[in-house]
Amino acid sequence: MDFLKPVFESGRIDFAGQGHASKLTTVLVAGAGVVSLVIGFAMQRLELCFYVFAVGVVLTYAVVLPPWPFFRKQPVTWLERKTSDAPLADAGPRRTLVEDVSDDNSD
Secondary structure, three states: OHHHHHHHHOOOOOHHHHHHHHHHHHHHHHHHHHHHHHHHHHHOOHHHHHHHHHHHHHHHHHHHOOOOHHHOOOOOOOOOOOOOOOOOOOOOOOOOHHHHHHHHOOO
């Protein structure tokens, strides 16, 4: 199982990977539905239709849920954090919107 360790180390996928995972989920679940309907209709067994669909959904999530490397091809590059040594300017007491409105009506 050591060969799967690099796959799960990051644990995150990028934004493009999220879109791919969503599209892949839609296609695979729809495909599982069509296949299960055809098999269930051909065999004339509703129970078999449900079992085939359940297996298709489980396989879909086995493909989509782990953070596979093809979901991490476009990592997000964050900007560096700005640090400032200057103290915050004291602009006086802070006023809320309600105080601003109430002060305007007091004239």
